[in-house]
Amino acid sequence: DTAVSQTPKYLVTQMGNDKSIKCEQNLGHDTMYWYKQDSKKFLKIMFSYNNKELIINETVPNRFSPKSPDKAHLNLHINSLELGDSAVYFCASSQGLGNQPQHFGDGTRLSIL
Amino acid sequence: AQSVSQHNHHVILSEAASLELGCNYSYGGTVNLFWYVQYPGQHLQLLLKYFSGDPLVKGIKGFEAEFIKSKFSFNLRKPSVQWSDTAEYFCAVTGGQNFVFGPGTRLSVLP
Numbered sequence: 001d002t003a004v005s006q007t008p009k010y011l012v013t014q015m016g017n018d019k020s021i022k023c024e025q026n027l028g029h030d031t032m033y034w035y036k037q038d039s040k041k042f043l044k045i046m047f048s049y050n051n052k053e054l055i056i057n058e059t060v061p062n063r064f065s066p067k068s069p070d071k072a073h074l075n076l077h078i079n080s081l082e083l084g085d086s087a088v089y090f091c092a093s094s095q096g097l098g099n100q101p102q103h104f105g106d107g108t109r110l111s112i113l
Numbered sequence: 114a115q116s117v118s119q120h121n122h123h124v125i126l127s128e129a130a131s132l133e134l135g136c137n138y139s140y141g142g143t144v145n146l147f148w149y150v151q152y153p154g155q156h157l158q159l160l161l162k163y164f165s166g167d168p169l170v171k172g173i174k175g176f177e178a179e180f181i182k183s184k185f186s187f188n189l190r191k192p193s194v195q196w197s198d199t200a201e202y203f204c205a206v207t208g209g210q211n212f213v214f215g216p217g218t219r220l221s222v223l224p
Contacts, residue, residue, distance in 0.1 A: 033212075041151075041201050043214045056211070090156060099145045099164075099207045104156040 003027050006091050006105040013081060014113050020077045021108045023091030031055075032074035033092040033102065034066060043090070049074050050097050078110075086112045115140040117206050117215035125221045126194055134189040134218050136178075136204030146187040147205040148178055149214075157203065163187065174198070196224045 004025045013019055025032060033056075034046040048056035052068045063079045074091060088109050092102040120135035138144065148160040161172025168180040178189045187204060199222045204215040 041217045041219070043157075043203060043217065045212070045214075048212075092157075094212075101147060101159045101162055102157075102212065104158070106156045 004091055004093055004103050004105040006089075006108050008108060009106060010109050010111075012111045012113065015081055015083060017081050018077070018079045019081060019110070020075055021089055021091075021110075022073070022075045023105060024073050025091075025093040025103070026072065027093055027095075027103060029093040029095045029103070030071050031094045031097055032068065032071075033094075034074065034076050035090040035092065037088045037090060037107070039087070047074075047076075048097070055097060081110075081112050083112050086110055115144075115206050115208050115211055115213045117204055117213050119202075119204055119215040119218045121218045122216075123219045123221070125223065127223050128196055129193050130222075132189070132191040132194045132198075132220070134202055134204075134220070136187045136189065136215060137185050138187070138204075138206040138213075139185060140206060140208045142208050145207045146178070146180060147207075148172065148176070148187075148189050149203045149205060151201040151203065151217075153200065160189070160202075194220070194222050196222045198222050 006023050031050045033048045037043050046060050047066045049068045065077045068074045088107045090107045091105040094100045094102045117138045146163040149157040151157045163170045163180045171177045201217045203217045
């Protein structure tokens, strides 16, 4: 069973569209994250949720809105997509904040036309 | 705030060569340290971690890392690399609530 699963795996869309990426973890963790990995492989944290509460919200355009309906899910909604949003988005989870290893999903490759 | 630096952007080695990837961090408090590997087209996987105790940590696939507190370093080593070790390697540091990744080092192993 996949521990952290993201859907879709690939997402190709046009500028200006709104899209969502879903993430679910079955590890029983209480903390979930969204990362953006650019073409140079630089990994940047976007959001962190602990027990459904927003903990980390890095400098991310407000077009990006995370939603955590429960501890096992953290979805990412993106409005008005721009060319610069093209990247691989990784969801991750951990038990507790900060000091435990994170388990990553397979990533969602977002390509903006 | 924490920061993590990895000295090498891209390392190219031949099979059977020894590997050492540098990682330095800045943080004044107690840290936990990690190395992750990302094989081409895949997600990040944990190689090894250091929380406390023996500063020499052994991980999966023959990797090890040494925590040197005085140097704020956590370098990754492997005595003999294989072609299958070709990947991106990320050092990560946690302190408090923050989990910070380094910029990554690409390792290319030539057969």
